[in-house]
Amino acid sequence: MRVIGAMVGLFVLALGIAPALGQGDGSAAGVSFAAVAHAERVGDGPVDMVLIPDVWCGWTVWDAFMDRNADAYTMVAVTLPGMCGTAPPGTPEKIVEVMDDRILTPWLDNAVAAVLDVIEREGLERPVIMGHGMGALIGFRLSVEHPDAISGHVAVDGAPSTLLYTKPLPIEERTDIVRTRLLRTLRSLHDDAWPDHVGSFVASGVRAEERAASIREEAERTDRDAGTRYFLEYYGSDVTDAIRGVYVPTLVIAAAGDIPVARVRGRDRLHAAWYAHLAGMRDLELVFVPECRHFVMDDAPERLDALVHALVARLDD
Numbered sequence: 001m002r003v004i005g006a007m008v009g010l011f012v013l014a015l016g017i018a019p020a021l022g023q024g025d026g027s028a029a030g031v032s033f034a035a036v037a038h039a040e041r042v043g044d045g046p047v048d049m050v051l052i053p054d055v056w057c058g059w060t061v062w063d064a065f066m067d068r069n070a071d072a073y074t075m076v077a078v079t080l081p082g083m084c085g086t087a088p089p090g091t092p093e094k095i096v097e098v099m100d101d102r103i104l105t106p107w108l109d110n111a112v113a114a115v116l117d118v119i120e121r122e123g124l125e126r127p128v129i130m131g132h133g134m135g136a137l138i139g140f141r142l143s144v145e146h147p148d149a150i151s152g153h154v155a156v157d158g159a160p161s162t163l164l165y166t167k168p169l170p171i172e173e174r175t176d177i178v179r180t181r182l183l184r185t186l187r188s189l190h191d192d193a194w195p196d197h198v199g200s201f202v203a204s205g206v207r208a209e210e211r212a213a214s215i216r217e218e219a220e221r222t223d224r225d226a227g228t229r230y231f232l233e234y235y236g237s238d239v240t241d242a243i244r245g246v247y248v249p250t251l252v253i254a255a256a257g258d259i260p261v262a263r264v265r266g267r268d269r270l271h272a273a274w275y276a277h278l279a280g281m282r283d284l285e286l287v288f289v290p291e292c293r294h295f296v297m298d299d300a301p302e303r304l305d306a307l308v309h310a311l312v313a314r315l316d317d
Helices: 006-015 059-068 107-123 134-145 170-186 191-203 207-223 226-234 260-265 267-277 301-316
Strands: 038-042 047-052 071-081 126-131 151-158 249-255 282-290
Touching: 006 207, 038 059, 047 107, 047 134, 047 191, 059 071, 059 207, 059 226, 059 301, 107 134, 107 226, 126 134, 126 301, 134 151, 134 226, 151 301, 170 226, 191 207, 249 267, 249 301, 267 282, 282 301
Parallel strands: 047 071, 047 126, 126 151, 151 249, 249 282
Antiparallel strands: 038 071
């Protein structure tokens, strides 16, 4: 196994070639339930959909997709608690909590519960989940833990275990990397430089300058501690084994453009990493989108829309 260098690997996360979480049993580090910070409802189409953003981001990363597809879907885009200046789910004693060599994931556990709460409160009927980066990880967890609550899953540049690792790692090794290398690197950044550092890396995931500026502004509003907590839970998670028994129809749309990961590894290695993380899924379509960065919904909107429409049409058959 290989691990990409510290700073590139650290912010591959922010670019969201993403991940998957723990087993949802981190009760020892549990937090009181916190609902999503915001739920934006758009559209009146016949298919229900919940849109989940990546770490550092809020619901507005989906605004253009929602505008384009208001006639096709009834969409609810969410901002997770703690993102973009909102109140976090709670304040754990430690930013990384470990039990039996596993990083506990109380905030991500809460995010799964919060999405289920949105589905119920908004009266959505087995919606399609579309998640970006960390949001895709939440989608994979819903597919594993609550398959009857959803009808399908679209993972936009997100996997069931972070592609920071070229293949899924043993739990002890993954935990050690998060606790030592990633946490140490995050803590080394000075407070004054933090917003600019995070904002720049997140914004580099989209081509259009105007769109990059708005995404950067959102990322810079996310509290450092909140973003770091989600970040580390996200990178300590892995549901690659659990998804092998999942029957939820899943579309994975992988960015294969000029993102740092592609430059560091080369396309062949990037493709191999995706296949390693998704091996064994029962109902999977994996599509690589060239000339596209992490924010596929902005860099390749027509391609993404067509892929999602095709999945939805298949669900209706």
